[in-house]
Amino acid sequence: MRIVSKFLFLVVLVFFASNCARTGTPEGGPKDEEAPLFVTANPAYESIKFDKKEIKIDFNEYIVLKDLSKQLVVSPPMKNPPLISPQGSPSKFIKIEILDTLKLNTTYIFNFGNAVQDNNEGNKLENFKYVFSTGDYIDSLTAKGIVKDARSLKNPKDVSVLLYRIDSAFNDSIIYKEKPSYITNNIDSVGFNFTNLRKGKYLMLALKESVSDYIFNPKTDKIGYVTDTIQLPKDSIIKKSIILFKEEQPYLFKRGKEVTKGKIEFGFEGDAKNMQINMLSEVPKDFKSISKFEKTKDTLNFWFTPIEADSLNFIVSNNNFIDTVTVKLRKKKLDSLIMNSSIKNTLHFRDTFFLTSNNPIIKIDTSKVSLFDKDTVAVNYKTFRSKKENKIGIIFNKKPKDKYRFKAFPNAFNDIYGITNDTLNYNFRTKEIEDYGRITLKVNNVNSKNLIIELLTGKDQLVIERKFINTSKTIIFDLLEPKNYTIRAIIDKNKNNKWDTGNFLKKQLAETIIYHDGIKDAELRANYFLEEIFTID
Numbered sequence: 292m293r294i295v296s297k298f299l300f301l302v303v304l305v306f307f308a309s310n311c312a313r314t315g316t317p318e319g320g321p322k323d324e325e326a327p328l329f330v331t332a333n334p335a336y337e338s339i340k341f342d343k344k345e346i347k348i349d350f351n352e353y354i355v356l357k358d359l360s361k362q363l364v365v366s367p368p369m370k371n372p373p374l375i376s377p378q379g380s381p382s383k384f385i386k387i388e389i390l391d392t393l394k395l396n397t398t399y400i401f402n403f404g405n406a407v408q409d410n411n412e413g414n415k416l417e418n419f420k421y422v423f424s425t426g427d428y429i430d431s432l433t434a435k436g437i438v439k440d441a442r443s444l445k446n447p448k449d450v451s452v453l454l455y456r457i458d459s460a461f462n463d464s465i466i467y468k469e470k471p472s473y474i475t476n477n478i479d480s481v482g483f484n485f486t487n488l489r490k491g492k493y494l495m496l497a498l499k500e501s502v503s504d505y506i507f508n509p510k511t512d513k514i515g516y517v518t519d520t521i522q523l524p525k526d527s528i529i530k531k532s533i534i535l536f537k538e539e540q541p542y543l544f545k546r547g548k549e550v551t552k553g554k555i556e557f558g559f560e561g562d563a564k565n566m567q568i569n570m571l572s573e574v575p576k577d578f579k580s581i582s583k584f585e586k587t588k589d590t591l592n593f594w595f596t597p598i599e600a601d602s603l604n605f606i607v608s609n610n611n612f613i614d615t616v617t618v619k620l621r622k623k624k625l626d627s628l629i630m631n632s633s634i635k636n637t638l639h640f641r642d643t644f645f646l647t648s649n650n651p652i653i654k655i656d657t658s659k660v661s662l663f664d665k666d667t668v669a670v671n672y673k674t675f676r677s678k679k680e681n682k683i684g685i686i687f688n689k690k691p692k693d694k695y696r697f698k699a700f701p702n703a704f705n706d707i708y709g710i711t712n713d714t715l716n717y718n719f720r721t722k723e724i725e726d727y728g729r730i731t732l733k734v735n736n737v738n739s740k741n742l743i744i745e746l747l748t749g750k751d752q753l754v755i756e757r758k759f760i761n762t763s764k765t766i767i768f769d770l771l772e773p774k775n776y777t778i779r780a781i782i783d784k785n786k787n788n789k790w791d792t793g794n795f796l797k798k799q800l801a802e803t804i805i806y807h808d809g810i811k812d813a814e815l816r817a818n819y820f821l822e823e824i825f826t827i828d
Contacts, residue, residue, distance in 0.1 A: 326414045327354045327407060332421060341399075341423040346387040348421060353381040353410040361449065362404030366474040367397065368505055381410040387421070396426035398487045404476065422487055432488040436529030437481050438497045438515065441536040441792070441801040444752070444777065444811065447513075450499050450535065451476055452483045457492040457520060463796060466496065466507045474505060481532075493521040496795075497533045507795070509538045510560075514795055536792045536801035542566070544607050544614045547593075552622040553708055557591040557607060564609075568593055571604035571615070579707055581651040583679060594651050594707050597625070626650055628710040632697075632717045633682070638689065640727065640770040641755070644697070646683040646715070650706035652676060655683065659703035662687060665694035694720045728815040730768040732778060732807075734760060735826040742827060743781040743788065748774050759788055773817045778807040780827055 328351040329336075334343055356378055365373065369391040376386045387401065400422050407416040422429060434454075440447045453471035455461065472493070477483040483497075496516035498507060507514055515533040540561035547557045557568060568582050568591065580595040595603075600620055607614045626649055633645035655674055662670040662685065672687040683704070685697065699715040736742060744758040746768050755776070758766050781790045782803045793801040809823045 324412070324414060325409075326416045327352050327409045329416070329419065334423065336421060336423075337429050338423045339427055339429065341393070341425050344389050346389070346421065346423075348385045348387070350383055350385075350407075350416075353383055354385075354407050354416075355381055355410050356385070356403075356406045357408050357413075359403075359406045362406035364400075364402045364404065364451075364474050364476050366400045366402065367394070367472050368470040368474055370470075373401075393425050396424075398422065398424045398426070398430040398489070400487050402475070420486070430487045430489040432490060432523045432527065434485040434488060434495075434521065434523060434527050434529065436483060436495075437532045438477055438483060439481060439532045439534055440513075441515075441534050441804060442752075442790070444806060446481045447499055447535055448477065448480075450483075450497050451503065451505060452485070452495065452497045452533070453505060454485065454488070454521070455494040455496075456489075457494060461494070466494075466795070468506065470505045488523055490523055493523065495521045495529070495533070497535060499535055510540060513537050514793075516795060518798065518800065534801060538794055539792050542609045542612055544609070544612065544616075547605065547607070547616045547618040549618055549620055549622050552620075552625045553595055553597045554626065555593040555595070555603075555618050557593060557605075557616075559589050559591065559609075561589075562609075563589070563591065566591060566607070566609045569606045569608070571606055572600065572602075574598060579653070581653070581707055583651070583681065586680070596707060625708050625710065628704075628706050628708075628712060630704065630712050630715060632715075632719075634717075634719055636719055638695070638719045638721055639772060640689055640721065640724075641772075644685045644687075644719070645677075646685065646699075646704075648681045648683070648704070648706065650708065650710065651681050652683055652704050653707050654705035656703050656705075659700040661698050663696045664690070670695065689721050691721055692723050694718070724770070725818040726773075727770045728773060728817060728819040728821065729771060730776065730778075730810065730815065731820065731822045732766045732768070732810075733822075733824045734764050734766060734780075735824065736760065736763045737826065737828050740827060741783040741786050743783050743790070744825075745779050745781065747777045747779065752777065759783075771815055773815060775812050775814050776810055777812055778810040778823075778825065780805045780807070780825065782827070 330349045330351050332346065332348045334341060334346065356375070359375060359378060363375065371390040373390060374388040393399065400420055403419045405415040405417050407419045408414060438447055438450050438452065452475050454473040455465055456472040473485060473488060475483050475485050496514060498505070499513035501511040513535040515535040517529060517533060542562050543560040545558035545560060547555055550556050559566065563584065575598060578596055578598065580593060582591055582593045584591055602617050602619045604615070604617050607616055629649045631647050633647055634642065638644055657674065662672050664670055670687050672685050675684045675686065677684065695718070697717040699712060701714055702711045704712045732744070734742070734744060739761055741761050744760060744766060746755045747753060748755055756768055784802055785791060790804070791802050793799045805827060807823065807825050815821060
């Protein structure tokens with residue numbers, strides 16, 4: 292009995308002990324909203340005459356490093372990036388191993404951005420930096436400003452802002468081959484802020500990079516720059532925004548390739564405005580060809596009536612550039628003709644009913660095409676072939692709240708290969724005039740500038756309508772679908788009726804784009820008339 296009693300006593304004791312231990316961690320309570328605190332560092336923060344290879348930074352609680360590759364900016368940049376540990380596991384410290392040879396008399400900044408977070412709640416230690424100097428003092432000058440995108444309404448994020456010291460070794464080509472003197476980043480906002488800068492003259496530019504190497508690659512990167520020399524400490528606040536743009540690349544022919552029988556793709560890079568394809572090979576008298584640029588990629592499509600030949604020779608030219616190219620012909624199968632309607636169920640009053648095709652249409656037999664309204668009355672129409680795209684426009688007088696039936700019998704459309712269409716049937720309708728809205732815009736063109744006024748919609752800023760003016764004028768955008776719209780003005784300095792990007796080496800900034808504050812992703816409802824004033828100084 293004593294043995295049993297002692298056993299029960301031990302069981303009860305363990306039970307109460309485990310429950311008492313459990314009550315040591317209270318459930319609930321206030322949520323931890325405090326960011327981790329930097330406690331100490333070895334060597335100390337803002338050490339001078341720094342000559343160590345390892346840094347240890349201690350915090351008051353367990354931390355983790357999030358998105359370190361994006362958040363961490365070391366300025367000036369190091370040829371061999373430092374090793375940061377631990378990563379992927381909680382720790383009360385950060386260890387930095389320096390693999391590079393440090394520059395003499397230089398202040399270094401390890402800016403962790405918002406990478407340092409507590410392990411439990413993810414509270415961020417914002418803009419945490421570790422600073423030291425290999426010289427006798429810590430540089431303390433600052434510079435701040437704003438980065439914007441030339442064409443987009445969205446604030447550009449993760450943009451690197453660079454400073455290059457202007458000295459005897461400086462030239463404009465330095466941005467293509469050498470890292471800058473200082474770097475900062477606007478990770479989460481349009482603003483940027485340099486700290487711990489040295490007195491002197493600098494070139495300031497911003498890069499939106501595909502690869503974060505702080506070297507400008509014109510093919511992939513966006514660039515923006517301050518036209519005037521930055522003089523510190525005088526220019527601690529950059530008054531004008533740095534505007535990012537993508538440089539237009541010079542024309543470069545790449546290759547010609549047969550993709551299907553009777554179709555060759557000529558690939559290129561850059562501006563192909565004056566690109567021309569001329570045949571060198573002898574071809575039959577009935578030989579036909581059509582060339583059109585593809586909208587979605589840098590390609591000129593060349594369709595031709597198939598001939599018995601192993602290859603074709605061409606001269607591809609663009610202004611002063613001439614290339615001779617031979618394209619081997621090996622494909623055995625023609626593309627079947629595929630035709631579709633540009634609309635689904637509703638034809639809006641601002642739209643045109645198009646028939647799209649994969650191959651160019653060269654012949655239309657309108658006797659095999661019919662268009663009827665809801666009362667089965669034949670509707671008069673006209674057709675036209677687009678010069679830029681493979682599509683046929685069906686033009687007719689649209690009436691409100693009507694229904695239409697379009698039919699094309701076989702052989703109505705013939706493509707360049709002599710292939711004809713199958714039967715096409717499309718039914719669609721129109722809406723009431725009251726289903727649309729209107730925007731009336733009074734443009735005060737104070738200095739009579741050449742302006743391109745654009746009405747846009749959607750995330751991709753699709754241009755709905757474009758107007759060209761050089762005086763003050765009232766513009767009406769009518770029969771607009773209920774959507775969100777944006778209006779902008781392009782100051783067309785060279786009067787070529789299009790927006791022109793900039794070029795760093797030519798010291799050309801992108802043409803200025805001004806967004807209307809009142810109609811910036813603004814909702815327009817049905818049967819609603821919006822009137823706004825747009826003043827351009």
